[in-house]
Amino acid sequence: MEAFLMRRPMLLFASAMALLGCEDEWFVPLLAPPADSAPVLWMWVGAEDDAPPCIDGQPPKWEGWMPEGSEGLPDTCDACECGPAACELPSTVMANAMTCPGGSTSIALDAGAGWDGTCAALPSPVQPDDVASVVYEPPTLSPCTPSATPEPPPVPATFVRVCAGNTAQEPPGFIPCMQASSEGICRKGLTRHEFFEQLVDNRACAPCECGPPAGGKCVADVGLYGDSACSDRMDAGLPVGLGETACADVTSPLPLSAMRATLVEEEPGACAPSVAAVLGTLERREPHIVCSYSEIWWRTP
Numbered sequence: 001m002e003a004f005l006m007r008r009p010m011l012l013f014a015s016a017m018a019l020l021g022c023e024d025e026w027f028v029p030l031l032a033p034p035a036d037s038a039p040v041l042w043m044w045v046g047a048e049d050d051a052p053p054c055i056d057g058q059p060p061k062w063e064g065w066m067p068e069g070s071e072g073l074p075d076t077c078d079a080c081e082c083g084p085a086a087c088e089l090p091s092t093v094m095a096n097a098m099t100c101p102g103g104s105t106s107i108a109l110d111a112g113a114g115w116d117g118t119c120a121a122l123p124s125p126v127q128p129d130d131v132a133s134v135v136y137e138p139p140t141l142s143p144c145t146p147s148a149t150p151e152p153p154p155v156p157a158t159f160v161r162v163c164a165g166n167t168a169q170e171p172p173g174f175i176p177c178m179q180a181s182s183e184g185i186c187r188k189g190l191t192r193h194e195f196f197e198q199l200v201d202n203r204a205c206a207p208c209e210c211g212p213p214a215g216g217k218c219v220a221d222v223g224l225y226g227d228s229a230c231s232d233r234m235d236a237g238l239p240v241g242l243g244e245t246a247c248a249d250v251t252s253p254l255p256l257s258a259m260r261a262t263l264v265e266e267e268p269g270a271c272a273p274s275v276a277a278v279l280g281t282l283e284r285r286e287p288h289i290v291c292s293y294s295e296i297w298w299r300t301p
Contacts, residue, residue, distance in 0.1 A: 040165040042174035043193065043290055045158055054163035055171045061162045062288050066195040068156040077152055077205035077276040082144040084268035085213030089220050089261045090137035090240070091115040095126050100133045100247035107131070109259060117261040119230035125255035134256075136238055136246045139220040139263065141213035144271035152203040152278050160195040162290060177292040186291035197286035209274040216269030218242050222261040226254025239264055 044051055045066065054060055093109040096102035107130070111120040163171060170176075177193070186192040219241045226232040234252035250256070 041177045041179060041290055042163045042165055042171050043177045043292060044161045044163075044171075044174045045193075048159035051159055051161045052171070052173050054161070055169065058164055061164050062160070062195075062197065063162070064160050064195040064197040064286070064288065065155075065157040065199045066160050066193065067199070067284075068158060073155065073203075073278070073282060074153045075278050077278055078150040080150070080208035080273035080276050081147040082208075082210040082271040082273045083146075085141040085144050085216060085271055086268050087216065087218035087220075087263050087266045088140045088142050089115055089117050089263065090139055090222060092137050093222060093224065093259060094135040094137070095131040095250075095256060096133045096135070097130055098132055099249045102133050102135060102247060106135070109134075109256065111259060111261075115261070117263070119225070119228075119258055119260045121228035121258045122256065125228075125257040127255050128253050131250050131256050133247055133249045134224065134235070136220075136222050136240045136248070138240050138242055138244045139218040141216055141218065141242070141269040144210035144213055146208035146210045146273065149207045150205050150276055152201070152205050155199055155201060155282060157199060160193075162288070175292050177290045180289035180291050184289045186289075190291035190293060192289060192291055194287060194289045196284040197288070198283070200283035200285060202283060203278050203280040205276040206274070206279055208276055210271035211274075213269040213271050216242070217265055217267040218263060219265035220261055221264050222259060224250070224256055225258040225260065226252060226256070228258050230258050230260045241265075 041061065042054075091111045091113060094102075094106040095109055096106045107126055109122055109126070162177075163174065165176070178190070180186050180192065184192075184194075219239045221237055221239045223230070223237060224234045226234050232254060234250060234254055234256065235248060238246050238248050240246050
């Protein structure tokens, strides 16, 4: 019995030391808060329009924005789009004094850029002795029109309002907290919150661009005429598709005086849009760090 009584203080001492050495996370909130950890701040986090005022008519100590997530901001904007690549008529026919495939010297019969295919009289008709063949140029696809430059994606951030803690009652909806150390560190068991009084958005989206047109089907019929009113056609007609050229002999006794063209087949092409990357940065100004108490810690008597 006497030996047991002598061992009992040693057992109590060993038990106390084991409890003091316990580092399990579940044990920490059950400890009483340090004597100097009474809340000096109250923090509200949520939508700005829903933020309640500080009680007792006090102005907020701080207000700002807490970026959501830690993976950073999106690096791309909304998708760019490209309009169709329209079929465009050829505006030039090359006349040659030799039969196909023609000689080294040709006369360009040019209806002008943006020609819509209506009858175009030549400034100087080409006489029959000067034209024995013509080479028809192919139709082309116009460049695609890109969509307007999009806006950068919104900054995911939550509004924060911090009020002074010297109030007679607990503000509804607020959580108790204290300011972090000068190094921005919260003591163990408290949750760290960082927010900024200003988030200055200097970002923009790169302009949308379109790649070269591809696909589609365009077939043009360019007619040559012996009069300026496009009444007397000289050739039998030779439709030409994308990427093609065609040579045809001309045997008419009439001078080559005008030309007219139509698209007999028209399927627009398409272009690949660019990716509108986000340019610039988001400035975070006037940072604040507060440490919130856990519910168990704060409510522990």
